[in-house]
Amino acid sequence: MTVASILLILVALVFLVAGLTGGSGPLLIISIAASLLAAVALVVGARQTASTRATADRTARRRGGPSTPGAAYGTPVVEPEIPVQHVPPTVGGGWRQPPGPPSGSDLRPRPAPGPGTDEVPLDEPDVQQVRPEDEDLVAQLVTPVHVVQGRPRYHLATCSHLLDRLPSRIPAAEAVELGFTPCARCAPITALLADARPS
Template identity: 60%
Template sequence: MIVASLLLILVAVVLLVLGLAGGSSLLLIISIAASLLAAVALVAGARQAAADRATAYRDGSAQRVRTGTRPTTPAGSAYGPPLGEPDIPVQHVPPTVDAGGAGWRQPPEPPVTEADPPATPGVGPVEAYDDEPAAQELTPNQAARLAELTTEVRVVDGRPRYHLAGCAHLVGRASEPLPVAEAGELGFSPCAHCAPATALLADAHRI
């Protein structure tokens, strides 16, 4: 039908040219009639093509249903499967606390029952241990001065205080030396029994 409409349009154009050139009204009327027929044929051809496509689609859909396959659609089309979300790269962050080995010191455990006191630079949190001495109170100035010292104190792994070497709370416990500045950075606080902060600051003042 589309081919016939194209031929009718060509005939209508030829008759229109001849009618205008010869002044023949008959040719002009025939040209108009041919144009109308071409339009009718074009519309009919378009409807026929649409019907053929619909029939073919229904036949194809029925065949896919019978065979258990699904129609393929371009990725991202309106009727296709939803696009998957892009993979988000996850940055690997190495652990900041060592898993063990020589020289490893476990920082103090988190508090269990007691509330944390106001934070003081270089002083760790107060921990809840029945046999643990209280923490020596420090002023911000004392904490800042201790953070500059490299004098060694003694710490017990998993305990929150640091001590002088002769402190009674070190008896029967494995301890290790640690610079007082590093002990403060790791969250250890001075023992109130042996008062290492007072002794260290006094020695530093004499020096």
């Protein structure tokens, strides 16, 4: 492509000189068209060269050799793979991944999952101590609470445990129904019942 663009530039110069000396408009137009074709040929050639070089670099990286001739003098730079975190959408269908099966017992707080079930992460806050009747009241509220996928607690929006996490808002009743338990750090049941009870 580079040779073709050089030939087109020479043709454009010849037509330009001929058009200027003879005062011919059509020759000048042909000169401009040849210049444009030369520019297109240069761009196409540059893109083909870049594509070929990128393909050679990828192939060399897979084989562990130098990616370009200049790279033979040093260790080739290999870019680390960055994992992409998948966050499922919660719009429309709501939260549909409970941390574990809800417990039907009246023991409050519910015990942490045992062997054979999902483990509670080490940095997870404790469960808020509540009376069964208070949790039953919260199970009827539509006030939103915040949950984090793969975590067993529900929180208030101001909970420090939610920092650097991607929480989802769901109604408190749905959180209880899905088996989430209240966070002891932000005490959501205390706040929810204070808001729900008349003063």
